[in-house]
Amino acid sequence: MKNSLEIKGLKASINGTEILHGLNLTIPKGEVHAIMGKNGSGKSTLAKVMAGHPDYEVTGGDVLLDGKTILGLDPDVRAREGLFLAFQYPSEIPGVTIANFMRAALNARRPEGQEVDAVEYYNELYKKMDLLKIDRSFTSRAVNDGFSGGEKKKNEILQMAMLEPKYAVLDETDSGLDIDALKIVSHGVNSLRGPKMGILVITHYQRLLDYIVPDVVHVMVDGRIVKSGSKELALEMEKKGYDWVENLATA
Amino acid sequence: MSEVTTLEKPDLKIDQDEGNFSYPEDYAFDAGTGLTEKTIDYICDVKEDPDWVREFRKKALRIFREKPLPTHWASKDLENIHFDDFRYYLSKGAKPKRTWDEVPDDVKRTFERLGIPEKERAFLAGVEAQFDSEAAYSNIKKAVAEQGVIFVGSREGLKEHPEIFRKWFGKVIPTADNKFSALNSAVFSGGSFIYVPKGVKVKHPLQAYFRINAENFGQFERTLIIVDEGAELTYMEGCTAPKFDSVTLHSAVVELVAMKGAKLQYITVQNWSPNVFNLVTKRGLAHEESEIKWIDCNIGSRLTMKYPGVILKGRKARGEVLSIALANNGQHQDTGAKMIHAADETTSNIISKSISIGSGRATYRGLVHIPRHLKGCKNNTECDALLINTESRTDTYPAIVTRGEGNSVQHEASVSKVSAEQIFYMQQRGLSEGQAMSLSVNGFVNELVRQFPMEYSVELKRLIDLEMEGSVG
Numbered sequence: 001m002k003n004s005l006e007i008k009g010l011k012a013s014i015n016g017t018e019i020l021h022g023l024n025l026t027i028p029k030g031e032v033h034a035i036m037g038k039n040g041s042g043k044s045t046l047a048k049v050m051a052g053h054p055d056y057e058v059t060g061g062d063v064l065l066d067g068k069t070i071l072g073l074d075p076d077v078r079a080r081e082g083l084f085l086a087f088q089y090p091s092e093i094p095g096v097t098i099a100n101f102m103r104a105a106l107n108a109r110r111p112e113g114q115e116v117d118a119v120e121y122y123n124e125l126y127k128k129m130d131l132l133k134i135d136r137s138f139t140s141r142a143v144n145d146g147f148s149g150g151e152k153k154k155n156e157i158l159q160m161a162m163l164e165p166k167y168a169v170l171d172e173t174d175s176g177l178d179i180d181a182l183k184i185v186s187h188g189v190n191s192l193r194g195p196k197m198g199i200l201v202i203t204h205y206q207r208l209l210d211y212i213v214p215d216v217v218h219v220m221v222d223g224r225i226v227k228s229g230s231k232e233l234a235l236e237m238e239k240k241g242y243d244w245v246e247n248l249a250t251a
Numbered sequence: 252m253s254e255v256t257t258l259e260k261p262d263l264k265i266d267q268d269e270g271n272f273s274y275p276e277d278y279a280f281d282a283g284t285g286l287t288e289k290t291i292d293y294i295c296d297v298k299e300d301p302d303w304v305r306e307f308r309k310k311a312l313r314i315f316r317e318k319p320l321p322t323h324w325a326s327k328d329l330e331n332i333h334f335d336d337f338r339y340y341l342s343k344g345a346k347p348k349r350t351w352d353e354v355p356d357d358v359k360r361t362f363e364r365l366g367i368p369e370k371e372r373a374f375l376a377g378v379e380a381q382f383d384s385e386a387a388y389s390n391i392k393k394a395v396a397e398q399g400v401i402f403v404g405s406r407e408g409l410k411e412h413p414e415i416f417r418k419w420f421g422k423v424i425p426t427a428d429n430k431f432s433a434l435n436s437a438v439f440s441g442g443s444f445i446y447v448p449k450g451v452k453v454k455h456p457l458q459a460y461f462r463i464n465a466e467n468f469g470q471f472e473r474t475l476i477i478v479d480e481g482a483e484l485t486y487m488e489g490c491t492a493p494k495f496d497s498v499t500l501h502s503a504v505v506e507l508v509a510m511k512g513a514k515l516q517y518i519t520v521q522n523w524s525p526n527v528f529n530l531v532t533k534r535g536l537a538h539e540e541s542e543i544k545w546i547d548c549n550i551g552s553r554l555t556m557k558y559p560g561v562i563l564k565g566r567k568a569r570g571e572v573l574s575i576a577l578a579n580n581g582q583h584q585d586t587g588a589k590m591i592h593a594a595d596e597t598t599s600n601i602i603s604k605s606i607s608i609g610s611g612r613a614t615y616r617g618l619v620h621i622p623r624h625l626k627g628c629k630n631n632t633e634c635d636a637l638l639i640n641t642e643s644r645t646d647t648y649p650a651i652v653t654r655g656e657g658n659s660v661q662h663e664a665s666v667s668k669v670s671a672e673q674i675f676y677m678q679q680r681g682l683s684e685g686q687a688m689s690l691s692v693n694g695f696v697n698e699l700v701r702q703f704p705m706e707y708s709v710e711l712k713r714l715i716d717l718e719m720e721g722s723v724g
Contacts, residue, residue: 095694
């Protein structure tokens with residue numbers, strides 16, 4: 001399907017253990033979907049498999065980006081096709097400034113010899129930083145090196161803003177954030193919401209969904225989506241607990 | 252087909268790979284293979300060496316023969332050097348040239364291939380470029396000569412400026428220092444001689460490009476630089492070598508002398524092809540309140556053994572070694588630094604960064620010596636190693652000997668890895684695996700490279716990019 005990120009009957013395993021058991025999910029461009037699930041339900045695995053993490057083996061199904069499969073492509077090719085993953089635990093890259101890192105990432109999307117113009121680049125960067133309410137000094141720091149949890153997540157959202165992906169997957173972006181950082185990060189995501197981007201928010205807690213209000217909520221249990229619904233589903237989940245859906249899964 | 256017509260074909264033998272190129276051999280003088288007293292006589296005759304040099308060489312040959320290979324502490328790979336298979340002297344047969352027009356075309360093409368920017372090529376007026384064992388091109392920039400600076404090949408130096416040359420030649424690094432300094436002393440040829448008079452501050456760095464262009468040909472440059480009281484100089488030595496199938500030996504000796512209050516900076520980017528044994532002795536003698544700084548980057552070669560040192564002879568003298576070593580598959584970079592404190596209030600600083608890729612091996616050997624009777628001496632040593640995958644290996648052998656009171660030493664070492672997670676993270680942003688590794692490595696050396704002159708940091712970054720691209724399957 002054009003204009004959507006489709007996951008069809010996806011099965012994936014790590015070290016021979018199957019984690020995803022045939023997962024189905026469609027995120028149309030312009031919508032924000034949320035996946036809720038307990039620890040160990042396979043949420044982060046889904047994010048990593050979509051992005052092409054080498055530790056996971058896909059044993060069945062497909063992932064289609066605007067109708068084209070991305071399985072089998074190297075992670076960087078998937079990224080350049082328009083898939084962005086905001087990491088739960090972003091890596092540190094000592095000695096490489098955020099500004100240089102993002103410039104390299106943007107240049108990787110362009111033909112050789114046609115690098116981004118430095119002035120244009122910084123104009124764009126500062127515009128996005130203002131939008132996300134990030135201090136100018138931030139980008140001269142080495143990527144995630146010695147960052148607090150909140151700074152790391154802010155950096156992920158800034159990169160998302162700069163790279164303008166077609167689809168963004170936010171893996172537990174709320175984990176380890178205090179309420180102020182959560183507000184800043186949510187504000188960032190909300191300001192990037194729009195008809196050109198499909199967003200999948202993966203979370204353990206309903207709290208994040210108070211700030212990033214999803215169009216659709218999915219509940220994941222044991223490597224499958226067991227229930228989907230409107231944003232109210234998140235509240236129901238919060239009230240009734242995961243046992244409620246687990247019973248649905250086995251029913 | 253004659254030599255001339257083949258030379259006119261611009262693409263002849265030129266590989267697309269950077270630095271992987273060669274030109275037909277056309278040497279007017281060749282001492283043949285092997286090393287005997289007759290070889291020395293041949294070299295002396297061709298070079299028209301004065302008698303004292305002939306004696307110096309022969310004595311060195313005897314020392315070379317007596318000294319064992321340092322395999323008890325160094326790599327056994329040294330045993331793979333077959334000294335009898337090398338040619339020990341080879342000359343272009345041309346007198347050092349004075350103008351750009353007189354430079355042979357294949358030499359000019361090499362500069363082009365090395366990627367020296369147009370602007371810098373114009374700046375070659377101030378460059379001493381050495382091709383094979385004699386300076387094929389030498390044109391001292393007018394302004395430098397006007398300041399009284401002597402910048403010539405070592406042969407011209409010993410002939411025309413014996414009063415300065417003989418005073419310091421072989422004094423910083425005695426012939427018997429090690430087997431390879433003895434070898435160099437026996438067969439040295441080429442290299443630079445520089446003298447900067449009192450108070451003269453040379454604005455532009457003087458440069459030399461080295462290149463080997465004959466199979467089985469060992470290159471034995473001998474460089475001597477003297478910076479007189481209060482004078483300042485930066486010297487840059489860069490090299491890439493064409494790739495050959497059989498082993499090549501490179502064994503240079505570089506001696507630096509900084510007189511009272513002088514400042515001398517010596518910069519090397521070593522990018523020999525991966526079949527070269529690069530066994531180099533480099534040392535500086537720092538007089539009172541002078542400063543000697545070695546910036547040393549080792550990217551190429553099969554085995555490099557090089558430990559630039561400074562003898563801090565005068566009060567408040569300062570020595571510094573900033574080094575980067577990149578050991579790719581099949582390479583061993585055995586590098587380090589020596590700081591010999593021999594006066595009060597002397598300070599030294601060593602920062603070493605090494606990167607090991609694949610089966611590449613990086614070794615750091617440091618020696619810091621502060622004897623008991625000295626006061627107020629300081630040393631700082633930092634060595635950081637980066638491993639790109641599990642096969643690679645890094646070793647650190649710091650030897651710090653401090654005696655007496657009021658002297659301080661500080662030593663920090665770290666080993667880090669470029670993890671699969673880090674590469675995945677960067678790839679997720681759209682960088683290829685090679686670009687990701689290159690960025691990690693550049694990040695690792697970034698802080699150090701910032702202290703290098705601009706053009707060298709750019710060149711180094713380019714070399715790292717090339718290495719990392721090649722290291723990804």
